[in-house]
Amino acid sequence: MPKPLVAGNWKMHFTVPEGLRVTEELLHHLHPYAQAVEVVLLPPAIMLWEVAHALQGSGILVGAQNAWWADQGPFTGEISPSMLAGWCHYLLIGHSERRQLFGETDEELNRKLKAGLKHHLEMILAVGETLEEHDAGRTEEVVTRQLRAALFGLEPAAAGHLSIAYEPIWAIGTGRAATPDYANSVMGMIRELLAGEFADAGQVRILYGGSVTAANAPSLMEQPNIHGALVGGASLKPEEFARIVQAAAKVQTTPA
Secondary structure (H helix, E strand, C coil): CCCCEEEEECCCCCCHHHHHHHHHHHHHHHHHHCCCCEEEEECCHHHHHHHHHHHCCCCCEEEECCCCCCCCCCCCCCCCHHHHCCCCCEEEECCHHHHHHCCCCHHHHHHHHHHHHHCCCEEEEEECCCHHHHHCCCHHHHHHHHHHHHHCCCCHHHHHHEEEEECCHHHCCCCCCCCHHHHHHHHHHHHHHHHHHCCCHHHCEEEEECCCCCCCHHHHHCCCCCCEEEECHHHHCHHHHHHHHHHHHHHHHCCC
């Protein structure tokens, strides 16, 4: 299994100068953990280039929060994977806000996933159930549908460039994180699904996302099926984000 991945999704926060100030502060806090954990910042598109330049040579990577699937064309306001290729390392797709607020479908995400992989981007695919689906006992059904549709037709080599972020929608931004045992059980189910899709499924990291904080990160990172985190609000606070990365690093360096 590759080393843990912790990605900080800034969503729609910060001006460019503010984002650069946070980046500089993060560089100071995260330097000790760069060898043990793969750390990725996902800033708004308007500051991607500036943040990537500030991170150059630090070992901390930059990723985009979304992209379209075409290389170019009449898609006003969109960014293509070909525009990101070569300097942007990661691409996040399928976040619940994209699915719920912007109506993205599993079929669209399949096209985005293939486009990102074509341009050699490391992909993070987010999946997860709503509160209603969770309370109705439909978690496995929903996550299975999302995964199978998004992964349809992928080449076997995709496993080495893919991470899955399980984000129970009912836990995002609510302070109601899934319990470590529950998250681990769902992510174990995801691991079994991946084994049916890829011969080398062990290369796929499975991240937890949903009200990850410095307080709950250690208990989450200790779970055997959790290989990192997709962090939202806490990634806007450099010291707290660093403590989450530290929790992942501690698990990575602690003998089994």
